[in-house]
Amino acid sequence: MWKDTEVTRRLGLAAPIVQGPFGGGISSVELVVAVSESGGLGSFGVHHLGAAGIRDVAGRIRARTSRPFALNLWIPLDDADDPRIDDAQFARNAALLQPYFTELGLAMPPRPERFAPRYAEQIEAVLAARPAVFSFVFGIASPEVLARCRELGIVTLGAATTVDEAIALEKAGVDMVVATGSEAGGHRVSFLRGADESLSGTFSLVPQVADAVRIPVIAAGGIADARGIAAALTLGAHAVQIGTAFLACEESNANPAHRGLLFSPDARHTGLTRVFSGRLARGIENRLMRELQPHADRLPGYPVQNWFMGALKKAAAEQERGDLMSLWCGQSAALLRHRDARSLMTALVNETSALLDKG
Template identity: 65%
Template sequence: MKAWTRGKVAQRLGLVRPIVQGPFGGGLSSVDLVVAVSEAGGLGSFGAHHLDAAGIAGVAAAIRARTNRPFALNLWLPFEDSDDPPIDDDAYANHAALLAPYYAELGIDPPPRPERFTPRFEDQIEALLDARPAAFSFVFGVPPPAILDRCRTLGIATIGAVTTPDEAIALDRAGVDLIVATGFEAGGHRVSFLRQPEDCLTGGLSLIPQVADAVRAPVIAAGGIADGRGILAALSLGAQAAQIGTAFLACDESNASALHRERLFGDEAKRTGLTRAFSGRLARGLVNPLMTRMRGRENALPPYPVQSWLTGAMRQAAIAQGRADLMPLWAGQSAPLLRHRSASALTAALIDEVEARLLGD
């Protein structure tokens, strides 16, 4: 354990410290945060699934203009019909009608049905491969062999996320370089892909050693890690690095709204829950009135990305109006442990806490 900086993940990615910043989707990632974490010796990550090819190229260029350290770009793999959901105008109008009271509260109209709900994945992955980040991280499945082969040829490390040992085995057999074992405690979306996420709610204490025992690839632990104690626990369980999400999301450098970040340091952080209300996929966030009102109605909601599109307009209006009750506030179960509001202070504290405890062994 005293050689915690020299594990297989750090060696593969060229990191000074085996700390990975969780990638945030939906516009919550920022170049500032990626640069801060990478410059501190960890792996900064940018969630790019909402960006088109030009946006991905622009983000990669902006990061490279400010750091020569490794960084990751993250995409969501197409899952079920997510890349082009089959929904007609009548169905779209019916789904929008479910949210009509909330649009009215915010004084906005429902967003019109777009030509596409999300950028085309084929275009995104081409832009990512052209950008050649140190790592391509992904969620919701296993990339096609051709993509994995191209990553190997280009020297891009592949990082896939799982919520069960079976998912980890699927990634390992495909030749994915590094595997993120994502415990039930994690904030944001549950990244399950072999079974429904409601059936994949194993906590990190159980999941990490099961995944580490099941695969050859080095394991990165995620979920419920917010301080040095969590990093050491993850390493003790067989992980080679720790991925930290909520603690970095709460930093000023992230692109989370000030409203969201303040809630992460408030009493609301003591209570999180799982919901499909905001995106159509199961995700963990701070419990708020909209989440509570939608309980029992989630089976009537459209899948991702339709629901995400419908609530996206609400989110922007809610931020502008200071309405935390009508927007997603993604957070993991360790949010009450948050102490730092800058990425540099957080990263320094994580390193100091780990090394102080190791010296005390």
């Protein structure tokens, strides 16, 4: 009974479970396929990819599964598509980060022509790929894009961290809303107010959003087992989105050191910081977070800081230096038990059925 919701009917899913999309290269085709083939909605975060990369990812997913999947983009917020930073600001930030580059044996990369792919090219590639779902964060896709999605039969899914954001998404014509609580790992995807002002917890936010909008609500943040799923559905959600539990699976593209730390006592201690990307995000507290936090107000915003840290994090991952990586993690990592996605999906479905179908 609990598996029959507006979300499962609309998307053709066997269970109302959405795998959270991971940006920055930690999504994987293997994870998307495993989740979608298990009856959930696999998702791939493509905000770091150009048009060719998006086409390649969509093609590789389709070669492995005929089941629905989602592609996720970041809507340009503020000046993110064409950031304003002068050479002096660039040099100051490079000098701040130079000791870490040196420690990892890296040369500081020169200033690029662009700090991130062009959104206009990304969205055209997503529309051409025609995934079952186009999900997005940090804002609302334009009316033109939403209209094209309707024409192409693509379901749209926007993220909200407040009730007002959920209402704005519904008014714009978005099909479904992900109500994202502050317990979630990764980025706080606020867009109407500052991320620091949009930190409602999941189980406070979900029933308020469910009361405020008529479109299906998907609960996200701090959900890692059947108890979280049952609670979210009871509070009015039509599905759940789970991130950290899937990130910890061997199919994800997270570095092995990162995945291992998700099962460690360190994962009990997470913090919100802008030091890794220029935007507020939750991860396991480590040395780099602590040392850069006093400089957070002077760091450039996204995508400039994200570009600086990209090369640094890549080398740290290759050297298994968890102290110098971004270790995205939600607040419920202590509940993790499964290390492969199919086993996780099976457990989530069976254990939620035991809770809900049997009263």
